[in-house]
Amino acid sequence: DSGVTQTPKHLITATGQRVTLRCSPRSGDLSVYWYQQSLDQGLQFLIQYYNGEERAKGNILERFSAQQFPDLHSELNLSSLELGDSALYFCASSPRMGGGHDEQFFGPGTRLTVL
């Protein structure tokens, strides 16, 4: 158990819908990262927040957005869902701003299925 929690564990929805994934980082960690893992794409970095502010952006679609709240939990919002958005979404947290000696701890993931 990494100490990172994610809800829900599974989510099944229809195309065109909007969903919100939630992540609580490990106690004391200031950075939260979101990743998407699909069968054909591997693990793809989406976005990082540090202490409430967006810190780095990866291959995140415009239909997706995220935020980090004052209590440091984070939400990833996915809208106008398409079949191709079906994937495992991981949240990770780290103590500091990121970098080599700032190990990321991954949550158990949310499996999103878009029908």
Next chain:
Amino acid sequence: GQNIDQPTEMTATEGAIVQINCTYQTSGFNGLFWYQQHAGEAPTFLSYNVLDGLEEKGRFSSFLSRSKGYSYLLLKELQMKDSASYLCAALNAGNMLTFGGGTRLMVKP
């Protein structure tokens, strides 16, 4: 841009040694991570290399050559529970991790 290459699958025998290679191209290289991921589970941290050379941690060791853009993960005394995917990831100057597609290791008795 970023590019990470590692073999898709490997098979090894229980008790043996296996080496998983990774080559990378990234702008502003800031280190190389290895993660282990069992099917359907979260990746877990194995190692981090930023300087050339070998880092040993129990049965697992990781090597880095910055000039060659090359790393490997060495697993000794393989156990059945080592059957998993091993993800190589390069960190760039913007502190962004780029992952390879992962190497699925199957350990056979």
